[in-house]
Amino acid sequence: MATHDIAVIPGDGIGPEVVDAALPLVEDAAAASGVTFETTRFEWGTEYYLDHGEMMPEDALDRLEGFDAIFLGAVGHPEVPDHVTLHGLLLPIRKGFDQYVCKRPNVLFEGIESPLRGYGSGDIDFVVYRENTEGEYADVGGREHRGLAHETAVQSALFTRRGTERIVRAAFEAATEREGHLTSITKSNAQAHSMVFWDDVVADVAREFPSVDVERLLVDAAAMDLIRRPHEFDVVVASNLFGDILTDIGAQITGSMGLAPSGNVHPSDEYPSMFEPVHGSAPDIVGRGVANPLATVLSWSLLFEDLGERRTANALWDAVVDQLAASSAPRTPDLGGSEGTEAVVSDLQSRL
C-alpha cells in the first residue's frame, strides 16, 4: 500500500500544541489499520513572519503541491493583524490549491451539553458545505479619498458560475449520501445581484438531483433556525461568508469550538486538500497545556476519510465519540473539565 505524504503546518498559538499532541495518536490509529503515512513539518506562521516579513516562503505552494494532504493547526497572533496573518497563509493555500469545498460537520455528541434547551445527544447532525475560494472573500475592492469626508471603501463579492455550480453540486452529492435534504442559504431579498444568481444556479443543479429535497433559506432566518430547529438540517450549502457565520453557530450549538473539525477540500488529485480545526490560535490559553485536541483529531479523521482510508478515519472519530460519552474520561476546561491536552490524548489512545 502506498504511503501518504502529509504536510503539517502547526502554525500559531495553540496550533503546535494540539498538532504535536495528536500526532502520535494519529500514527497509532493509522498503523492499527495498516495505513502508512509520513509527515513533513513546515514551521510557517507568525514567528516566521516576524523573522522573514512573510508568513511563509514565496515558493510555499510549490513545496506543498506534491503532498497528498495538508494538516494545519491554527493561524493568528495578537500582535499581527489578522488580515496579514490569514492573507499570508491560510487564505492563499485555500485559494491557491482551489480548495473550493469547506466541509464542516456539526454533530452534538453524546456526553456534550448543547447550550440550547431541550437538545440532547444525536439531536443535531448536519454538515455545512461552504464555498471557500470566492464570494464575499474575493480580494476585490479598494478604498479611495483616505481620511477625507468623501472617503469610500468598496468590497466586491464575486460569484462565478463555475465556482458556484461546483460547490452546489458537491453539496447535492453529499445530500444524496445523507438524508437527501439540502438547505441553500441566500440573501436574495437584499443582494439581488449575487444571491439571485446563486438561487438560479441552485435551481439548475437541482435538476440533476431529483431525489434531493431543496429548501431555500435567507441567512438571517437560517441563523435563527439553527437556534430554533437545528435538528431539521441535513446538508447546508452557503457562500464563503454565510458559511463562515453559520458554521460558527453550528460549532457553538454543538457544545464547543474545541470540537469542530473542517476540511478545505479540492476534490480532484490536482491539488492537496487541507484539514484544520475550526478554532483559532487562542492566544489566551497558549502554553498552558489545556488546549482541546479533539477538533484536531476529528480533522485528521476527515483527512483520512478524504484519502479513502475509512478505517483510520473511523478509528479516530470513534475514539473521540467514546471518550465524550464516558462520564469519567478527562476533559479540557472548554468542555467543563480540568485536564490538559496530554491527558485527553492518552485517554484517546486507550480507546483506539
Place this chain on the structure above:
Amino acid sequence: MATHDIAVIPGDGIGPEVVDAALPLVEDAAAASGVTFETTRFEWGTEYYLDHGEMMPEDALDRLEGFDAIFLGAVGHPEVPDHVTLHGLLLPIRKGFDQYVCKRPNVLFEGIESPLRGYGSGDIDFVVYRENTEGEYADVGGREHRGLAHETAVQSALFTRRGTERIVRAAFEAATEREGHLTSITKSNAQAHSMVFWDDVVADVAREFPSVDVERLLVDAAAMDLIRRPHEFDVVVASNLFGDILTDIGAQITGSMGLAPSGNVHPSDEYPSMFEPVHGSAPDIVGRGVANPLATVLSWSLLFEDLGERRTANALWDAVVDQLAASSAPRTPDLGGSEGTEAVVSDLQSRL
C-alpha cells in the same frame, strides 16, 4: 400640544392584522398620556403591486415626507419574489428617507423562556445599531454572460466615511446612555477593503467618547458569542448585513421573533423615521387571527420615544412587560399560548 401625523402602511400578510389590532390600544395609551396623533393609511404592498405593477405609487416618498413618522406592518408575499417586494417598498423608504440607524433592542423579558440554557429574565438586554442605507445592501453590482460557463455576478458592498461615521457615532451616543460598552462587528480578517476601513472609522470616532469601552468582534465570533455570553453585550454596532444577521439571532435568543421591535431612524427632522416589527408577513398564519401583536406594540413604543413622547412610549412598553410577566395572561401560539391577536390586545388594554 401638537398633533403627530403618522403614516401607517399595514402592508402584506399579517401586517394588517397586527397593525389594525394594535391601533386602538396605541390610541388609548396616547390619549391617557395627553398625546394626540392622527394616522393616514396607505394601502400599499403586494396587493397594490398585483393591481398596479409597483409596490407603491411613484410619488410615494413625496406623500410620506410630510409625516412625523411612519409605521409599517410587514412586506412580502409567497408568490412575488422578495427582491421585488422589498426593493419596491421597504428598502426605498429606508434609503429614500436616509433612515441610517436601524435600532433593534433585544431584551429577555420576564415570563419568556430563552432557548439558551441558564438564561432567565433580564439576563439579556442589548441594543443593535445596524447601518441601514449602504454596506452590503448597496444596489451596486451586476451579472454578465448569463447562462454561459463564464457567467459572473458581482455584488459590491459600499461603505462611505459619512455613512459609517454617523452610525458608529449614534451607537457611541447610545452607549454613553447605557452601560458604556460598545461592540463593533467586523470581518477584517477576510474583508480587508471594507472592514479595515470600518475599524479605522470606529477608532476615529472612539476618540470622541473616551468613557465608552470598545470591543471589536468578528461577525462569526459574534454569532457564537450571542449564544455563549449574550449577557455581556450592551450596544452593538454593525453593518447592514451583519446587523441583519445578529438581530435575528438576538430575536431568537430572547424568545421569539414575535417580540422584536425595530426603528429605522433618520435622526433629524428632515425626514420621517419608520418603525416596524422585525418579523415578516408570515404567510403561513395569515388570516387565522393568531399573529403576535407584541412586536408591533413595542415598535409603536419606539416610535413615541423617538417623537419625544416618553410617557406614551413607556405605557406601551410596560403593558407588554406586565403581560408577559403574568402567567395567566393570554399568549399567541408562537409564545406557547393558544390565544389570538385580539385577546392579547384586549389584555394589554387592561394593563395600560
